[in-house]
Amino acid sequence: RVSSDGKPPKFQPPPKPVIIDRKTQKEQSRFLSPEFIPPRGRTDPLKYYIERKDMIQRRKVFNIPEFYVGHVLAVTTANPHTSDKSNRFVGICIQRGGKGLGATFVLRNVIEDQGVEICYELYSPRIQAIEVLRLEKRLDENLMYLRDALPEYSTFDVNMKPAPRMDHEEIPVNKLQVRMKPKPWSKRWERPKYNIKGIKFELPERKMQAAQKWSQPWLEFDMLREYDTSKIEEKIRKELSEELGK
Amino acid sequence: MMPIWTKSGEKHAVTLLKVQDCHVLRYVSKEESGGKTAKLLVGGKNVSPFSKPESAHEIFKEAGVPRKQKVTTFNVTEDAIIKPGTPLYAAHFRPGQFVDVTAKTIGKGFQGVMKRWGFKGQPASHGQTKTHRRPGAISTNKAAKVYRGKKMPGKMGNIYRTSFGLKVWRINTKHDIIYVNGSVPGHTNCLVKVKDSKLPTYKDCNKNPPFPTFFADGDEELPEDLFDEEIFQFTDPSVTFA
Numbered sequence: 001r002v003s004s005d006g007k008p009p010k011f012q013p014p015p016k017p018v019i020i021d022r023k024t025q026k027e028q029s030r031f032l033s034p035e036f037i038p039p040r041g042r043t044d045p046l047k048y049y050i051e052r053k054d055m056i057q058r059r060k061v062f063n064i065p066e067f068y069v070g071h072v073l074a075v076t077t078a079n080p081h082t083s084d085k086s087n088r089f090v091g092i093c094i095q096r097g098g099k100g101l102g103a104t105f106v107l108r109n110v111i112e113d114q115g116v117e118i119c120y121e122l123y124s125p126r127i128q129a130i131e132v133l134r135l136e137k138r139l140d141e142n143l144m145y146l147r148d149a150l151p152e153y154s155t156f157d158v159n160m161k162p163a164p165r166m167d168h169e170e171i172p173v174n175k176l177q178v179r180m181k182p183k184p185w186s187k188r189w190e191r192p193k194y195n196i197k198g199i200k201f202e203l204p205e206r207k208m209q210a211a212q213k214w215s216q217p218w219l220e221f222d223m224l225r226e227y228d229t230s231k232i233e234e235k236i237r238k239e240l241s242e243e244l245g246k
Numbered sequence: 247m248m249p250i251w252t253k254s255g256e257k258h259a260v261t262l263l264k265v266q267d268c269h270v271l272r273y274v275s276k277e278e279s280g281g282k283t284a285k286l287l288v289g290g291k292n293v294s295p296f297s298k299p300e301s302a303h304e305i306f307k308e309a310g311v312p313r314k315q316k317v318t319t320f321n322v323t324e325d326a327i328i329k330p331g332t333p334l335y336a337a338h339f340r341p342g343q344f345v346d347v348t349a350k351t352i353g354k355g356f357q358g359v360m361k362r363w364g365f366k367g368q369p370a371s372h373g374q375t376k377t378h379r380r381p382g383a384i385s386t387n388k389a390a391k392v393y394r395g396k397k398m399p400g401k402m403g404n405i406y407r408t409s410f411g412l413k414v415w416r417i418n419t420k421h422d423i424i425y426v427n428g429s430v431p432g433h434t435n436c437l438v439k440v441k442d443s444k445l446p447t448y449k450d451c452n453k454n455p456p457f458p459t460f461f462a463d464g465d466e467e468l469p470e471d472l473f474d475e476e477i478f479q480f481t482d483p484s485v486t487f488a
Contacts, residue, residue: 042435050418
């Protein structure tokens with residue numbers, strides 16, 4: 001800075017040190033199941049409050065573990081038509097949909113060369129147990145492209161043992177790039193609309209650039225689509241921790 | 247709308263209806279109204295009194311109640327008369343009962359004949375000139391006129407319609423919410439009229455209803471949630487088949 005009087009410049013005190021508190025950071029990154037976050041709409045918030053009370057009630061009786069898309073789960077459901085009245089299915093979670101009590105998750109596995117996908121409801125009373133066998137997140141939140149990938153990526157051993165979990169902190173992200181069957185696929189996964197990072201595209205460069213024609217770069221700047229859930233999430237986390245702590 | 251599960255594991259979809267500030271406004275006797283039964287005027291959902299003239303507030307002032315958005319009539323027998331000014335609650339209905347729900351359907355505006363009446367229209371190609379969604383012929387040659395009530399394009403929706411025979415699964419007395427089976431006409435947060443069902447199959451299903459209505463200052467202490475017998479309550483463990 002140019003000094004006004006020819007005197008040495010005014011003493012600027014050094015900036016204050018920023019203290020990052022490890023404990024509060026840990027609490028902030030705690031997991032909130034996505035079906036608790038209410039969608040944007042004109043419904044009365046009382047409806048979501050009452051649904052949440054029911055969901056908390058069910059969670060008190062039956063443990064729904066924390067899981068993401070990409071985890072390998074084993075689900076036992078009650079089935080009146082089998083001899084031991086229960087049915088166990090192991091698979092990788094490819095999608096978590098729905099909000100509130102109707103929340104669902106889809107498990108996929110390949111059994112005897114036949115791909116099988118089952119859509120379970122999280123809060124259905126017929127589910128007797130959910131076990132997490134392998135904990136790993138993937139690069140995408142929707143793994144529907146496994147239908148067009150080679151079957152080796154969707155096969156999981158039915159009698160798999162639960163992998164031992166080391167820390168109670170981070171869930172590892174598997175940066176696996178999946179190889180696909182030859183085209184045609186069920187959806188054009190190379191298009192920017194799906195924004196898939198977990199496929200190893202072996203298509204020629206020309207086709208990849210032609211797919212970019214359908215990109216909509218203005219979407220990320222569209223302010224009307226922004227839905228800031230941070231405050232809603234905080235309130236719901238507080239409510240959950242109070243209720244489940246009781 | 248929300249899912250609900252029975253004890254055998256079946257899922258049913260359920261609509262939530264909130265009873266918001268309902269009060270009885272006036273009693274109209276059989277002779278006065280000229281009908282077969284006495285009527286009770288009931289109003290629901292409080293609204294600001296400043297948007298209507300003073301003359302419209304007379305009914306509400308007599309009953310001692312703030313101005314209501316909607317006023318409906320219920321035909322009642324002589325023994326079910328309630329004093330004007332009494333509040334009505336969701337506990338008036340009990341789980342296991344069957345109700346009819348009336349509301350104005352979602353307005354779709356001016357619609358063509360395919361959406362409004364389900365006509366098939368014409369094919370998209372094979373030589374059709376400018377005719378894909380039109381009604382086609384509107385009458386015969388011999389009639390030499392168009393009949394009254396001919397299905398034609400016009401304003402669709404925004405009319406009163408009723409869903410009959412809906413089962414009440416659950417009642418929340420704390421927030422005054424009725425859980426009614428299936429879907430109900432109208433958009434989210436619209437005003438809806440709930441009556442006991444007039445269908446002959448459900449004539450004798452209501453055994454011991456609160457008669458004439460549920461009074462909050464009475465002796466009865468109801469639990470916060472009233473469930474039907476077949477509902478799976480979330481306090482129970484998961485369903486197992488023996």
